[in-house]
Amino acid sequence: MNSTSISWPQKTHDLHNHHFDSTVWDDFMFRDTDVVVATYAKAGTTWTQQIVTQLLHNGADDFDLTISSPWIDLRVPPKEQKLAMIEAQTHRRCLKTHLPVDALVYSPKAKYIYVGRDGRDVLWSWFHHHSSGNDAFYQMLNDTPGRVGPPLERPQQAIRDYFLTWLDQDGYPLWPWWSHVRSWWEIRHLPNLLLVHYADLKADMPGEIRRIAEFIGAPIDEDRWPVILEHCTFEYMKAHAAQGFSLAESVFDGGATSFFNKGTNGRWRDVLTAEDIARYEQTARRELGEECARWLATGK
Numbered sequence: 001m002n003s004t005s006i007s008w009p010q011k012t013h014d015l016h017n018h019h020f021d022s023t024v025w026d027d028f029m030f031r032d033t034d035v036v037v038a039t040y041a042k043a044g045t046t047w048t049q050q051i052v053t054q055l056l057h058n059g060a061d062d063f064d065l066t067i068s069s070p071w072i073d074l075r076v077p078p079k080e081q082k083l084a085m086i087e088a089q090t091h092r093r094c095l096k097t098h099l100p101v102d103a104l105v106y107s108p109k110a111k112y113i114y115v116g117r118d119g120r121d122v123l124w125s126w127f128h129h130h131s132s133g134n135d136a137f138y139q140m141l142n143d144t145p146g147r148v149g150p151p152l153e154r155p156q157q158a159i160r161d162y163f164l165t166w167l168d169q170d171g172y173p174l175w176p177w178w179s180h181v182r183s184w185w186e187i188r189h190l191p192n193l194l195l196v197h198y199a200d201l202k203a204d205m206p207g208e209i210r211r212i213a214e215f216i217g218a219p220i221d222e223d224r225w226p227v228i229l230e231h232c233t234f235e236y237m238k239a240h241a242a243q244g245f246s247l248a249e250s251v252f253d254g255g256a257t258s259f260f261n262k263g264t265n266g267r268w269r270d271v272l273t274a275e276d277i278a279r280y281e282q283t284a285r286r287e288l289g290e291e292c293a294r295w296l297a298t299g300k
């Protein structure tokens with residue numbers, strides 16, 4: 001495909017809330033070698049950042065994803081500080097976004113990996129994330145200069161009701177869910193976008209890592225392959241969380257190991273009723289269409 005004949009996504013609006021400032025991307029200077037990991041949140045972002053980092057740095061064990069692979073559209077640290085830090089990076093860069101495509105500056109230069117996960121698993125993961133935030137977590141999000149919209153309150157509901165509120169209010173207290181997934185699914189044919197699914201990473205991590213390596217053009221050093229694999233396991237990432245993802249150490253009860261909570265899917269099965277499940281699945285088909293709804297639920 002000739003890149004000049006492609007209709008590249010255009011940003012149509014900004015997104016601001018207790019987490020987001022989408023305008024940070026407006027001043028971001030892309031390099032041809034950049035890799036962007038995109039997700040809604042809780043879909044396996046950090047896992048995929050770790051995979052990319054391991055591939056780019058041949059199994060190194062001294063990278064802190066907070067610094068090496070920053071979340072560009074997070075409102076903290078201040079835009080100027082964050083952009084200067086990223087611009088100073090001399091290694092190949094791996095960036096993180098939680099934006100939908102229409103609020104993002106999408107570059108033909110970069111490689112994008114969009115990670116999907118069933119909405120019920122995302123919500124289960126986010127509920128734990130939200131529930132284990134400590135005072136520093138709420139301070140970071142709610143007391144940040146320039147915050148737009150209401151603060152993020154502590155969760156008030158038990159998990160089933162919390163899920164139903166998220167479903168009925170399309171992503172509340174985060175950002176809209178269905179349009180986020182749809183926006184990335186709709187551009188899946190672009191040559192610089194790879195769709196990855198959490199369930200596939202769980203089922204065949206070595207195969208998925210090789211697929212990612214091929215896509216980003218990072219040849220695997222087979223001598224280092226066992227180390228690369230080990231560094232991407234749940235057990236390794238949880239055990240090394242304080243050093244490997246230091247931001248989480250200061251903002252969650254239980255520190256960074258709490259961020260790597262269970263690393264499993266389907267925990268909602270024991271809690272949601274058959275009606276709840278049917279409601280979610282009907283909404284998914286209506287909002288996404290059959291094919292995308294199936295992909296989101298299964299990776300297939």
Ligand code: A3P
Pocket residue numbers: 039041042043044045046047121124125126128232233234235237259260261262263264
């Ligand atoms: P759970 O909360 O279900 O345990 P994100 O990085 O997008 O915020 O996603 C976090 C989720 O990914 C958490 O899910 C976390 O445990 C899981 N995760 C992180 N690293 C993982 C790994 N190596 N293997 C499996 N799951 C992982």
